[in-house]
Amino acid sequence: MQSQKIRIRLKAFDYRLIDQSSMEIVETAKRTGAVVRGPVPLPTRIERFDVLRSPHVNKTSRDQFEIRTHLRLMDIMDPTDKTVDALMKLDLPAGVDVEIKL
Incomplete structure (x- = not known):
């Protein structure tokens, strides 16, 4: 018989929140x-945006975000039934997205 496993994936913009949440879960x-x-740190996804500073001229002047x-x-x-119940009742910060796969 194969053992059961719960896979939890956390996603956040602030690394302090995600580390705190992962420690609470552990x-x-x-x-x-x-x-x-775990927790296993996966590669950080960096999305960059270049925006023109001026609405009309100066194409070479840009802001980067x-x-x-x-x-x-x-x-x-x-996991036991106790584990699943405790994880469901756990209160995590609003800035952390949690995906759970059974």
Whole structure:
């Protein structure tokens, strides 16, 4: 029989929020007796935008903006019912996107 696994993928713009959230998830899972693999930092996605400063002339003058998306991946091996309940009740910050696959 294959063991069960919960895969959690976190996504956020602020690395401090994502690290704090991943530590909360790891502590919760370990407290309920599950084995945690991770958090594994995935490559940061950097999106860059170039915008003209002037609305009319000066094409060579531009502003550059970037948005960084930080990702973390965690696997919870052999979760118990307690683990699933504790993870569902966990309150994470609003700036963190959580994807859970069973």
